[in-house]
Amino acid sequence: MNRQKAFLLVLLFIVFLPWVGAAVGQNTPPAPATQVRAFDTPNDAGGSITITWKKSADDGQGENDVVGYEILRSTASGSGYQKVASVLAGEEGYTDGTVEDNVAYYYVVRAVDGQFSTDSVETGPAMAKAQWFNTDRTSMLVAVLIFSGLVLWFISQAKGGRQLYIRPIPGLAAIDEAVGRATEMGKPVLFIPGIMDMDNIQTIAGITILRRVARKAAEYETPLLVPTSRSLVMTTAQEAVKEAYLDAGRPDAYDPDRIRYLTDNQFGYAAGVDGIMVREKPAAIFYMGCFYAESLILAETGHSVGAIQIAGTAMPAQLPFFVTACDYTLIGEELFAASAYLSREPRLLGSLKGQDFGKAIFMIIIVVGIILESFGIHFLSQWLATG
Amino acid sequence: MRRQVPLVITFVAGIIMIIQYFIPHEPFAGLQQRFNVWFLIISAFALILGIGNLIKIHGERISRQSAGWGYSVVLLVGLVTMSVVGIGWGIEPGTPFFYLFWNIQIPLSSTMFALLAFFIASASYRAFRARSFEATLLLAAAILVMLGRVPLGNFLWHRLPAVATWIMNYPNTAGQRAIMIGIALGVISSSLRIILGIERGLGGGQQ
Numbered sequence: 208m209n210r211q212k213a214f215l216l217v218l219l220f221i222v223f224l225p226w227v228g229a230a231v232g233q234n235t236p237p238a239p240a241t242q243v244r245a246f247d248t249p250n251d252a253g254g255s256i257t258i259t260w261k262k263s264a265d266d267g268q269g270e271n272d273v274v275g276y277e278i279l280r281s282t283a284s285g286s287g288y289q290k291v292a293s294v295l296a297g298e299e300g301y302t303d304g305t306v307e308d309n310v311a312y313y314y315v316v317r318a319v320d321g322q323f324s325t326d327s328v329e330t331g332p333a334m335a336k337a338q339w340f341n342t343d344r345t346s347m348l349v350a351v352l353i354f355s356g357l358v359l360w361f362i363s364q365a366k367g368g369r370q371l372y373i374r375p376i377p378g379l380a381a382i383d384e385a386v387g388r389a390t391e392m393g394k395p396v397l398f399i400p401g402i403m404d405m406d407n408i409q410t411i412a413g414i415t416i417l418r419r420v421a422r423k424a425a426e427y428e429t430p431l432l433v434p435t436s437r438s439l440v441m442t443t444a445q446e447a448v449k450e451a452y453l454d455a456g457r458p459d460a461y462d463p464d465r466i467r468y469l470t471d472n473q474f475g476y477a478a479g480v481d482g483i484m485v486r487e488k489p490a491a492i493f494y495m496g497c498f499y500a501e502s503l504i505l506a507e508t509g510h511s512v513g514a515i516q517i518a519g520t521a522m523p524a525q526l527p528f529f530v531t532a533c534d535y536t537l538i539g540e541e542l543f544a545a546s547a548y549l550s551r552e553p554r555l556l557g558s559l560k561g562q563d564f565g566k567a568i569f570m571i572i573i574v575v576g577i578i579l580e581s582f583g584i585h586f587l588s589q590w591l592a593t594g
Numbered sequence: 595m596r597r598q599v600p601l602v603i604t605f606v607a608g609i610i611m612i613i614q615y616f617i618p619h620e621p622f623a624g625l626q627q628r629f630n631v632w633f634l635i636i637s638a639f640a641l642i643l644g645i646g647n648l649i650k651i652h653g654e655r656i657s658r659q660s661a662g663w664g665y666s667v668v669l670l671v672g673l674v675t676m677s678v679v680g681i682g683w684g685i686e687p688g689t690p691f692f693y694l695f696w697n698i699q700i701p702l703s704s705t706m707f708a709l710l711a712f713f714i715a716s717a718s719y720r721a722f723r724a725r726s727f728e729a730t731l732l733l734a735a736a737i738l739v740m741l742g743r744v745p746l747g748n749f750l751w752h753r754l755p756a757v758a759t760w761i762m763n764y765p766n767t768a769g770q771r772a773i774m775i776g777i778a779l780g781v782i783s784s785s786l787r788i789i790l791g792i793e794r795g796l797g798g799g800q801q
Contacts (some may be wrong), residue, residue: 252623254774337619351612354779358786405779406633408781415793439637467651468644472699474706486602487664507713522775523770531635543780546793553767554792562783569775 236323237273238264239314242435245333250303250344253337255304256312260327263318266296270320275323278303279583284329286315306335333368346591353568355543356559365557371561376519378535379548382416382493385515386520389490395430396420399505400444401496401520402473404437408543411519413496414440414447415546416519421451425460434483435467436476441468477501481508494518494533495542496524508533519545601791608789648673694745 238242240260248255253510258278268272272278273296279288280303294301306312311565313331317324349444366372389396398420417433424431431448435441452461468480481504484492492509494502494516502518509516510532516527519537529536538560545557572587611629614622652666680691686692690720741747742758787793 212595220741250618251639252618252620274776314797337623339617339619340618341618351782354782355786358783360793404637406630408784411783411788438636438640438642438647441647442640442643464647464651464654468647472703473701476651478702478706503713503717505708507717523773523777525771529716531717538776538782540776543784545789552792556789558783558787558792562779565779565782566776569779 231455235270236325237266237318237320237443238269239325240318243314243316243327243330245312245314245330247336250338250341251305253308253335254306254308255302256314256333256335257300257302258314258316258330259300260316262297263325265320266318269560272320273318274321274348275319276301277319277382279315279317279326280306281313281315282310284331286313288313292306294590297514307389307478308335308337310334319399332561334418343456344593347567347593354561354565357564357568358558361564362554362557366562368553371553371556371560372542373548373556376537376541376548377543378537379545380533381515381517382420382549383423385491385493386420386427386429388515389424390427390429394490395432395487396424397480397484397487397492397514398431398433399439399492399496400435401435401494401498402436402501403497405443406437407497409438410437412542412545414443414517416493416495416542417444417449417551418451419546419549422455423450425452425455425457428457428460431465432483432487432489434476434480435466436467436473438468441466456519463479473499473501474504477504479504482510484508484514489514492516494520495537495545496520498522498529503532504576509533544568605789605791609786645673735765 210366233474240263243258243260244254245258248257260276263273263276263479265270265271266336275293276289276298277296278292278294278301281289291303291305293358294303303312303314311334314333315329316327318327335473353355358449358470372382386396393445398417400417401407403410405414421431423429431450433441435444445463448466449458449461449463454456469476482576484488484505485508489512492514494505495518498505498520499522502520502522506516506518506529516533517535517537518533518544519544520529521539523539526536530538545563547559572591576587576591579585607629610625614625649670652669654660655665655666656670671739679694683689684689685695695777695798706772718736721729722733722736724733738754739761740760741750741758742750742754744763747754784793
């Protein structure tokens with residue numbers, strides 16, 4: 208009988224041995240993170256060290272019980288380590304942004320499985336420093352230098368008397384016609400410089416066009432209304448219009464109250480401008496600058512009062528609305544070309560020509576890039592990617 | 595001198611902003627954020643000019659009892675009321691400012707935004723008339739995309755949603771990116787003109 212009991216016990220032990228073994232195995236410390244490296248974070252302003260490692264053998268494989276890693280830091284090798292951060296399992300890097308420049312730091316990455324933890328081999332010393340050049344932006348620097356060089360070269364060519372052909376832009380050619388139409392009808396001209404502030408390049412481009420429109424309005428003695436949604440735009444527009452009236456020899460006709468501030472609120476501004484359109488019935492309306500959802504509200508109201516409308520914006524999402532509701536639309540780059548196109552001054556035309564050549568270079572790069580990528584060669588796309 | 599000083603400031607500031615993009619080291623690090631803060635401070639002071647302009651224009655309209663002067667009264671009453679309750683009781687939830695903002699300002703803005711639906715309908719009606727080859731192309735693309743985005747399109751032809759997605763992902767994205775490249779070059783060219791002081795209308799060049 209005892210022999211039978213003993214045999215049964217041995218049998219049970221043999222049958223459950225794998226489960227027993229597994230249970231014992233789960234109570235072992237995790238394998239450590241390996242290949243731990245700590246180095247100064249590249250292309251930054253200092254104050255950070257990047258730590259990278261290879262996952263523990265028990266993270267996603269093996270016992271698969273690692274829940275995360277703790278980053279330990281010390282300024283002395285082998286002692287004084289303190290936890291600075293925790294990251295989840297599966298991660299293989301961390302950027303410590305709490306370090307001081309020019310101080311040596313040592314790091315240990317601790318794999319944690321809930322019950323136990325295992326430290327990696329210490330790495331270091333690593334020292335944070337600010338870099339003098341962001342190498343991730345080398346391609347951008349090259350592009351800026353080439354493009355700026357082209358623009359400056361064509362400006363010098365234009366100054367030297369070389370005739371430059373610039374393609375016709377109907378929307379800009381129609382500006383004088385629109386102001387003339389308003390004059391004939393005895394109605395005002397309405398100029399809307401968008402809803403953004405003077406830190407937006409589109410607003411700046413709009414103000415340069417405003418000066419041209421204001422000069423024509425002054426010559427034709429046509430009232431010019433400029434409602435703005437930003438105080439700085441109002442003061443800048445007042446200066447631009449005042450100078451245009453001076454240029455036209457009509458400083459007496461300048462009325463600063465026609466360039467007025469309405470509100471910073473987007474739809475409040477749209478309502479205010481719509482009200483001006485309905486009350487004043489302008490014969491010509493210019494939309495030049497940065498617009499968002501109010502673009503169609505304004506343009507459709509302008510259309511309903513029968514005004515000739517010329518719009519210009521670099522907001523791709525608003526362009527279809529302006530194309531639909533306006534008589535002429537300056538698409539993207541044409542808005543920025545306006546001042547050069549309208550003035551016909553050689554230096555400005557030279558910059559336009561440089562812009563066109565820049566576009567040609569970009570087209571060549573795009574075609575070359577498509578060919579290289581199609582053949583699995585990625586160096587160009589990787590070089591062009593900026594950080 | 596009055597013309598040269600702003601041009602010199604523009605040139606120096608412009609060159610510094612270009613340099614700081616490529617150099618993360620001090621004194622260039624964080625310059626952009628610092629300049630943005632300066633801009634915000636200047637904007638805050640300029641707001642006083644804007645409010646002054648509002649009060650002047652609408653005050654004159656009320657005193658002359660020009661057409662629609664009642665609206666000017668509403669505007670000035672609104673301006674004073676919101677300023678007083680905002681400065682007096684703060685702008686946090688539960689304050690009179692917050693109540694007025696959420697129950698007057700937000701519904702009015704939403705009403706204006708809602709008008710967009712009707713304006714889109716009227717603009718689409720004009721745009722989608724097949725008067726030329728391009729307009730016909732636009733009409734066809736619009737019909738395909740609109741049908742592809744609603745259950746009816748899937749019901750009519752199960753591949754219509756895929757056609758709509760293809761139009762949006764390829765021809766539409768390609769066109770938008772082409773415009774964006776042109777805009778980027780235009781911005782660089784325009785910035786160069788401003789930095790070099792040859793841009794008209796901003797103090798540079800001669801009109």
